[in-house]
Amino acid sequence: xxxxxxxxxxxxxxxxxxxxxxxxxxxxxxxxxxxxxxxxxxxxxxxxxxxxxxxxxxxxxxxxxxxxxxxxxxxxxxxxxxxxxxxxxxxxxxxxxxxxxxxxxxxxxxxxxxxxxxxxxxxxxxxxxxxxxxxxxxxxxxxxxxxxxxxxxxxxxxxxxxxxxxxxxxxxxxxxxxxxxxxxxxxxxxxxxxxxxxxxxxxxxxxxxxxxxxxxxxxxxxxxxxxxxxxxxxxxxxxxxxxxxxxxxxxxxxxxxxxxxxxxxxxxxxxxxxxxxxxxxxxxxxxxxxxxxxxxxxxxxxxxxxxxxxxxxxxxxxxxxxxxxxxxxxxxxxxxxxxxxxxxxxxxx
Amino acid sequence: xxxxxxxxxxxxxxxxxxxxxxxxxxxxxxxxxxxxxxxxxxxxxxxxxxxxxxxxxxxxxxxxxxxxxxxxxxxxxxxxxxxxxxxxxxxxxxxxxxxxxxxxxxxxxxxxxxxxxxxxxxxxxxxxxxxxxxxxxxxxxxxxxxxxxxxxxxxxxxxxxxxxxxxxxxxxxxxxxxxxxxxxxxxxxxxxxxxxxxxxxxxxxxxxxxxxxxxxxxxxxxxxxxxxxxxxxxxxxxxxxxxxxxxxxxxxxxxxxxxxxxxxxxxxxxxxxxxxxxxxxxxxxxxxxxxxxxxxxxxxxxxxxxxxxxxxxxxxxx
Numbered sequence: 001x002x003x004x005x006x007x008x009x010x011x012x013x014x015x016x017x018x019x020x021x022x023x024x025x026x027x028x029x030x031x032x033x034x035x036x037x038x039x040x041x042x043x044x045x046x047x048x049x050x051x052x053x054x055x056x057x058x059x060x061x062x063x064x065x066x067x068x069x070x071x072x073x074x075x076x077x078x079x080x081x082x083x084x085x086x087x088x089x090x091x092x093x094x095x096x097x098x099x100x101x102x103x104x105x106x107x108x109x110x111x112x113x114x115x116x117x118x119x120x121x122x123x124x125x126x127x128x129x130x131x132x133x134x135x136x137x138x139x140x141x142x143x144x145x146x147x148x149x150x151x152x153x154x155x156x157x158x159x160x161x162x163x164x165x166x167x168x169x170x171x172x173x174x175x176x177x178x179x180x181x182x183x184x185x186x187x188x189x190x191x192x193x194x195x196x197x198x199x200x201x202x203x204x205x206x207x208x209x210x211x212x213x214x215x216x217x218x219x220x221x222x223x224x225x226x227x228x229x230x231x232x233x234x235x236x237x238x239x240x241x242x243x244x245x246x247x248x249x250x251x252x253x254x255x256x257x258x259x260x261x262x263x264x265x266x267x268x269x270x271x272x273x274x275x276x277x278x279x280x281x282x283x284x285x286x287x288x289x290x291x292x293x294x295x296x297x298x299x300x301x302x303x304x305x306x307x308x309x310x311x312x313x314x315x316x317x318x319x320x321x322x323x324x325x326x327x328x329x330x331x332x333x334x335x336x337x338x339x340x341x342x343x344x345x346x347x348x349x
Numbered sequence: 350x351x352x353x354x355x356x357x358x359x360x361x362x363x364x365x366x367x368x369x370x371x372x373x374x375x376x377x378x379x380x381x382x383x384x385x386x387x388x389x390x391x392x393x394x395x396x397x398x399x400x401x402x403x404x405x406x407x408x409x410x411x412x413x414x415x416x417x418x419x420x421x422x423x424x425x426x427x428x429x430x431x432x433x434x435x436x437x438x439x440x441x442x443x444x445x446x447x448x449x450x451x452x453x454x455x456x457x458x459x460x461x462x463x464x465x466x467x468x469x470x471x472x473x474x475x476x477x478x479x480x481x482x483x484x485x486x487x488x489x490x491x492x493x494x495x496x497x498x499x500x501x502x503x504x505x506x507x508x509x510x511x512x513x514x515x516x517x518x519x520x521x522x523x524x525x526x527x528x529x530x531x532x533x534x535x536x537x538x539x540x541x542x543x544x545x546x547x548x549x550x551x552x553x554x555x556x557x558x559x560x561x562x563x564x565x566x567x568x569x570x571x572x573x574x575x576x577x578x579x580x581x582x583x584x585x586x587x588x589x590x591x592x593x594x595x596x597x598x599x600x601x602x603x604x605x606x607x608x609x610x611x612x613x614x615x616x617x618x619x620x621x622x623x624x625x626x627x628x629x630x631x632x633x634x635x636x637x638x639x640x641x642x643x644x645x646x647x648x649x650x651x652x653x654x655x656x657x658x659x660x661x662x663x664x665x666x667x
């Protein structure tokens with residue numbers, strides 16, 4: 001695939017998506033729009049978490065912490081600049097530009113938080129990593145709750161309503177395209193190698209810690225984006241929005257879809273968000289359902305609905321695209337199961 | 350000095366509870382190499398079982414117009430504690446049998462995800478509105494309950510430090526339970542089998558040790574200790590609600606890692622060290638960061654000495 005074609009194929013979803021969303025935005029009733037926003041945000045979250053938990057085989061439970069970092073960064077910028085109008089630009093354009101800057105800043109600060117968390121913790125493996133990332137997520141929240149500057153436990157309110165379907169849709173597309181491009185790149189191969197066998201990957205010269213940190217940082221940046229989007233949709237940023245439970249929700253989406261499958265993450269994010277929205281009167285049962293779903297899934301189909309397969313691995317899609325690279329894609333070639341990273345005794349040691 | 354001693358007393362009181370819960374984590378990790386995420390919630394269920402049993406046996410308030418005799422109080426308090434330990438032991442058995450055993454041959458990540466699932470099922474299941482109303486309300490629902498006073502509280506003052514008979518009894522019971530466990534693990538055939546399974550489950554199986562039964566009993570034992578911890582804690586800090594196990598559970602896990610996960614004496618020392626650390630840091634600095642202290646300790650331990658105080662370093666073989 002020539003690089004011009006690759007660029008075109010990456011840009012195409014944006015070109016198709018933007019006008020459709022822009023047309024949809026004014027006609028969509030507000031209560032449907034907010035559901036679509038949370039669907040989009042969850043797609044961003046699940047797909048980005050999949051880069052760490054699925055592609056790299058590390059188990060992070062701290063996604064909500066990075067969301068919080070992004071949300072607060074963006075909120076500080078949009079609230080701080082709410083009266084400012086950029087010269088020579090109409091107000092609407094100026095506002096959107098400020099929001100774009102805020103989103104970018106959210107991604108950058110979340111990425112920095114990702115480096116700070118990832119550097120020490122990614123030397124650990126498996127369940128230790130899970131607990132440490134959980135701990136970092138809670139520390140981030142605890143720090144926010146104690147900072148006057150960030151409104152402590154009450155958080156920041158009165159955020160301008162900037163999130164719309166176009167921003168959310170574009171972010172979701174950007175995340176999926178990023179994950180897809182990553183999966184077919186040499187970087188992605190390194191991540192899959194780490195997932196399949198960390199020791200072997202290291203022996204083959206893969207800088208395992210370096211790649212893990214990179215995956216973690218990418219994932220954190222997109223979590224920050226999601227946090228910024230959701231806070232500007234509900235016009236609020238409080239520490240309670242970003243608890244450990246939020247992280248678990250995203251984990252459920254990724255695990256349900258299949259660790260390592262972008263398609264799986266997207267579909268399960270959409271299905272879970274909409275079905276839970278439809279069952280709003282059973283709100284109390286929401287977490288019970290999540291929990292039961294997790295247990296049942298692990299007992300009956302631990303690889304998730306899609307395993308590591310993708311929509312574009314289906315024969316129909318291969319014929320449509322006639323893309324050999326995709327046909328031999330890394331996801332198709334890897335075993336459809338979660339790998340064991342057990343350090344326990346393995347028979348003859 | 351008085352303040353220092355006061356923190357010492359409070360730290361020991363919290364620390365022994367962490368230690369009891371940490372023992373469950375460490376024993377299960379020892380035999381299964383699994384972080385039993387749901388263990389903190391077993392601790393919570395222990396407190397609730399005590400609450401229900403107290404209602405069933407009719408614990409009267411020891412402050413009432415007609416206070417019960419000392420003998421009656423003692424019998425009822427032990428009934429409640431032992432009953433809760435049995436209930437949690439059963440819960441541990443059920444969790445192991447139906448959630449973890451089917452996954453034992455699968456990748457460890459699968460078990461970890463299941464453990465998170467079990468934990469959330471207990472936490473949020475207990476927050477549902479009551480289905481059974483009598484004789485006990487089950488599930489208890491989200492609002493906090495007040496744990497009844499099993500024995501009369503007698504405030505004491507030693508060297509200017511205020512404490513109560515609860516702190517003393519709690520500490521003594523916890524120490525007794527830990528000594529009992531120490532005996533079981535190091536002096537009985539069951540303990541020997543447990544340590545063998547922890548060392549290498551396959552070889553232990555080949556030597557004729559019933560690995561499954563040992564693992565089940567390990568869960569039962571750990572869960573019973575968690576129940577005792579839940580009751581000791583609920584007696585001195587009587588507000589109980591379905592979510593309180595989550596943070597305490599994670600802290601106890603930190604204690605287990607601090608002491609060296611898989612090591613029984615390590616869990617005891619780790620729990621007490623963590624309790625003291627938390628109390629002193631929160632007491633002398635900003636107490637609003639209390640919950641972050643445990644996580645900071647965890648991260649420091651994992652970075653500086655991942656095997657913990659008592660743990661042994663292992664080299665990974667391929």
